Amino acid sequence: MANQLSHLDQVFAALADPTRRAIVMRLCAGEASVGELAEPFEMALPSFMKHIHVLELSGLVQSEKSGRVRTCRLSPEALVGAEDWFQHQRAIWEARLDRFEAYVIKLKKERAAAKRPSKATDKTTNKPGKRKGTE
Amino acid sequence: MANQLSHLDQVFAALADPTRRAIVMRLCAGEASVGELAEPFEMALPSFMKHIHVLELSGLVQSEKSGRVRTCRLSPEALVGAEDWFQHQRAIWEARLDRFEAYVIKLKKERAAAKRPSKATDKTTNKPGKRKGTE
DNA sequence: TAATTGGTTAGCCATGTAGCTAACTATAGG
DNA sequence: CCTATAGTTAGCTACATGGCTAACCAATTA
Missing domain, CATH: 1.10.10.10 (Winged helix-like DNA-binding domain superfamily/Winged helix DNA-binding domain)
Known part of the structure; x- marks a missing residue:
């Protein structure tokens, strides 16, 4: 390794x-x-x-x-190995972004629930790089 | 570019x-x-x-x-850009491998047909890197 | 066998990279 | 205000990299 x-x-x-x-x-x-x-x-x-x-x-x-x-x-093995590295990293930060997004959504929901118990559909969380299968 | x-x-x-x-x-x-x-x-x-x-x-x-x-x-944009480069190259050589494989298969079929018109199922063509969706 | 072609080896030079120490700036905390 | 903390700047050394020329094999080909 x-x-x-x-x-x-x-x-x-x-x-x-x-x-x-x-x-x-x-x-x-x-x-x-x-x-x-x-x-x-x-x-x-x-x-x-x-x-x-x-x-x-x-x-x-x-x-x-x-x-x-x-x-x-x-x-091509070497090329593929390098590509794998990218995919691995991407998987990690996309997982993190997903968690972050979930957190933000939860936060927004809570804030909305606390302040105004309606209209909790906000779309501020645009993930920059959601591409193809994250796997 | x-x-x-x-x-x-x-x-x-x-x-x-x-x-x-x-x-x-x-x-x-x-x-x-x-x-x-x-x-x-x-x-x-x-x-x-x-x-x-x-x-x-x-x-x-x-x-x-x-x-x-x-x-x-x-x-992540830069990371994604580099990953794209890999995927692009892979698409190219996989297309070529596919063409090559098709050619080999056709060749084998022809040889089999010419020599012995039966048992034309050979498996010598193992592509090294067919991974995931080539797109 | 002599000449050409396709690559290789050897060696030079300029620049870039990775590391260091020492000294400096600027904020945070007491 | 003084000290410790978090980075930063300056300047050095050693080695790697990318380019060159010149000279040198070794297969073709005439």
């Missing part, structure tokens, strides 16, 4: 660079050689290779050399 | 550090002062403050000072 966490370090660090994100996006559409991947970038090959290397270390990309051409492909 | 992308740089870079990830996780559970946040870490305050600053620049965290205590809270 701690191992997995330090792996997240590398995955997020890898994705923090626009060049590397572009490479990942490109590889989502299918495997490609280093040369093909490098072509859209105005960058010397050795510099570009460093990015590939970082992506490989992070586990996001695998590559294999046959003949003199190295073919790269995405290995 | 390009603006949003360069913002992703900062968000991912912010999350590439275990200290900062821990801060974000902590803030998912509710807001806290700088001192409270810093307490679990064996780190000098100025060093810790740098992490807070990075998180603020990335848009993941907002803070506000009242009196002599600065209270930090999560601002």
Whole structure:
């Protein structure tokens, strides 16, 4: 688990660079050689290779050399692991928001009941990010 | 859009550090002062403050000072933006995998039909990451 | 076998990042 | 008013990162 966490370090660090994100996006559409991947970038090959290397270390990309051409492909497990982290965090703060919302609603109800025992339907609590299945 | 992308740089870079990830996780559970946040870490305050600053620049965290205590809270929009990036990439490569799988199945069907017109139920195509609703 | 192509290694440089200490500001409490 | 508390600013060091050039394999291909 701690191992997995330090792996997240590398995955997020890898994705923090626009060049590397572009490479990942490109590889989502299918495997490609280093040369093909490098072509859209105005960058010397050795510099570009460093990015590939970082992506490989992070586990996001695998590559294999046959003949003199190295073919790269995405290995989605790392990507999925990072996405899981987000979903986990989101679950936590959405749970908290739900509790908070419930609390606010309860509060409003009580205040309404105390002051004016009618018309307790207020809509001030718009949660910012309720998206898809919170699970 | 390009603006949003360069913002992703900062968000991912912010999350590439275990200290900062821990801060974000902590803030998912509710807001806290700088001192409270810093307490679990064996780190000098100025060093810790740098992490807070990075998180603020990335848009993941907002803070506000009242009196002599600065209270930090999560601002989930940035987190959600990063999560969206993952989901978008996943949608792309899952679509590709689906296409590939369909192709393989078609291929197998054709081969089976050509060689032995029976027993065409093979299960070599296990997609690694079919998770939840692809949308 | 000689030349080209595709990648790799080595090494340099500028900048950024993570940590520290020391000294400072400003509020809260006595 | 004095002291302790909570952050903040300034400035330092060490190391990581992103880029470059130059030179170097190793497969194709002519």
